Amino acid sequence: MQKIYVLDSSVLLHDPNAILHFHENEVIIPYVVLEEVEGKKRSLENIGRAAREAIRHLDGLREKGQLSQGVLLPNGGKVRIELNHYSNDILPLKSDMALADNRILAVTLSLTREEERPVVLVTKDIAMRVKADALGILTEDYHNDKVVLPPIMEEIVTRSMDDDEVAVLYKNRYIPLQSPISPNRCVKAVLSDDSVLPLLTSPDGKRLVYQMGKGLAPWDIRPKNLEQSWALEMLNNPEIKLVNLMGPAGTGKTLLALASGLEQTIHAEIYVRMLCARPIVPFGKDIGFLPGEKDQKVRPYMQPIYDNLEFLLRARREKERERGAESVVDSAIDLLIKKRQLEIEVLTYIRGRSIPNQFIIIDEAQNLSAHEVKTIITRAGEGTKIVLCGDPDQIDHPYLDKESNGLAHLASRLNGQSFYGQVRLVRGERSELATRAAGLL
Structure with a gap:
C-alpha cells in the first residue's frame, strides 16, 4: 500500500534531495517546514547550502505543476506542499501552535485521522519522534544515508608466516601474494614463535608490505x-x-x-x-x-x-x-x-x-x-x-x-x-x- 511521508526541516537540511528517496509514495512538506528551511538559507555553513539546494529543487518542480496540489516525481512518487492543514485544538493540552514542531505534528495528526493510507512522520530530531509517538503518530528516522560498520575483526586479516617468508619480508620489506587481497588491508602476521607483525596489503592488493622495520617513528x-x-x-x-x-x-x-x-x-x-x-x-x-x-x-x-x-x-x-x-x-x-x-x-x-x-x-x-x-x-x-x-x-x-x-x-x-x-x-x-x-x- 502506498504511504504518505511527512518530512520535517531536519530531513531536508540533512539531505536536500530527500524527497527523491521515498519510492512511489507521496511526500508531504508542511508549509511551516518551508519557512524553517528558508530561515537557514543565508547561513555560510553546510546547513545554508543544504537549505538553498532544497529550495532550488522545489522551485524546479514548481514548473511541472502546482506544489499545493502535488507534483509527480521521476521515481513515480509525488510531492505536495501542505498549507498547514490542521485544527488548532487537535493537539492536547492547548499546545503552542506558534512553535514549528507543534504545527508539523498537528499537520501529521490531521492527515493520520483523515487518510486511509498510512501516514509517517520522518524526522532526524529524536525529541520530535518521541512526541509523535506519544500522539500515536507513526514516525521514523531518515534511513536513506544510514550504513552499518562491519565488526572490527572483519577488517583484520590474520595470516601465519613461516621463517622463510619472514626472511624475505625483512630483506625486501614486502612479500608477494599468490591471491590478491583488497587494497590497504590490515594484516596480522603470526610468526613461528607466536609473535606478530603488523602488515598492510599494497594499494594493488598483490603484496604484503612491512615498513616498521625501517624504524618508522615520525617525529619520534x-x-x-x-x-x-x-x-x-x-x-x-x-x-x-x-x-x-x-x-x-x-x-x-x-x-x-x-x-x-x-x-x-x-x-x-x-x-x-x-x-x-x-x-x-x-x-x-x-x-x-x-x-x-x-x-x-x-x-x-x-x-x-x-x-x-x-x-x-x-x-x-x-x-x-x-x-x-x-x-x-x-x-x-x-x-x-x-x-x-x-x-x-x-x-x-x-x-x-x-x-x-x-x-x-x-x-x-x-x-x-x-x-x-x-x-x-x-x-x-x-x-x-x-x-x-x-x-x-x-x-x-x-x-x-x-x-x-x-x-x-x-x-x-x-x-x-x-x-x-x-x-x-x-x-x-x-x-x-x-x-x-x-x-x-
Whole structure:
C-alpha cells in the first residue's frame, strides 16, 4: 500500500534531495517546514547550502505543476506542499501552535485521522519522534544515508608466516601474494614463535608490505600497539591519499596524524603545509557571532589540536637538548604558522578552496555529514593527503548518529579503493587512568 511521508526541516537540511528517496509514495512538506528551511538559507555553513539546494529543487518542480496540489516525481512518487492543514485544538493540552514542531505534528495528526493510507512522520530530531509517538503518530528516522560498520575483526586479516617468508619480508620489506587481497588491508602476521607483525596489503592488493622495520617513528613517535602500527603505515604511505582513523578518545588518532604530518612537512618536505581543521560550532552557526578576533574565536575549539602539537614540539625540544644539539624546529607553534608550514582553521574557511600539496587533518570528523565529508575531500588538490579522525560512538551533532555520519560513510563507500585506508583503534594509550575510566564509567 502506498504511504504518505511527512518530512520535517531536519530531513531536508540533512539531505536536500530527500524527497527523491521515498519510492512511489507521496511526500508531504508542511508549509511551516518551508519557512524553517528558508530561515537557514543565508547561513555560510553546510546547513545554508543544504537549505538553498532544497529550495532550488522545489522551485524546479514548481514548473511541472502546482506544489499545493502535488507534483509527480521521476521515481513515480509525488510531492505536495501542505498549507498547514490542521485544527488548532487537535493537539492536547492547548499546545503552542506558534512553535514549528507543534504545527508539523498537528499537520501529521490531521492527515493520520483523515487518510486511509498510512501516514509517517520522518524526522532526524529524536525529541520530535518521541512526541509523535506519544500522539500515536507513526514516525521514523531518515534511513536513506544510514550504513552499518562491519565488526572490527572483519577488517583484520590474520595470516601465519613461516621463517622463510619472514626472511624475505625483512630483506625486501614486502612479500608477494599468490591471491590478491583488497587494497590497504590490515594484516596480522603470526610468526613461528607466536609473535606478530603488523602488515598492510599494497594499494594493488598483490603484496604484503612491512615498513616498521625501517624504524618508522615520525617525529619520534613510536606505535604502542598493532592498530597504531597500521595507522602509521597508512599515514606514511604516499600512495594512500585518504586515511580514516576511527576510535575512542585516548587511542592516539590525532597525535599519530599530527606526528606524521609534522615529519612529512617539516623534515621530509613532502608537503608544503600541514592544515588542521575541525567542526567547531554546532547547529550550523558561523563563528562570526562570537566575540573577539578570528584567532581568539577559534582557539578554544581548536585547543585539543594545540595541546597535541605542544606535546610533540616539547618532546622534540627535550630530545634535541639531550643530544646537545640545536633544535631543528622553531619552538613556538606561532612561528610554524608564520612560516606557513602549519595552518589551523575551522572547516568554514576551507570550503571553496583548492588545496594542493598539503597534509590535511580533519579532527572530530564524526560530527560531519556524508555531504560535508565529500565537500572536504573534493577540495584536495594534486599532491594532497587527507586524514580524518573521529569516534563514531561519540557524536555531538543533533541530527547524526553512528550509522549516518561522514566517517561511517567513508568506511562503507570507499573501503577497498587503492587510495583509501582505514584503521579502528581500540586500545587507549593516553594513561592508565583514562583507559580504566573509559571502560568502567
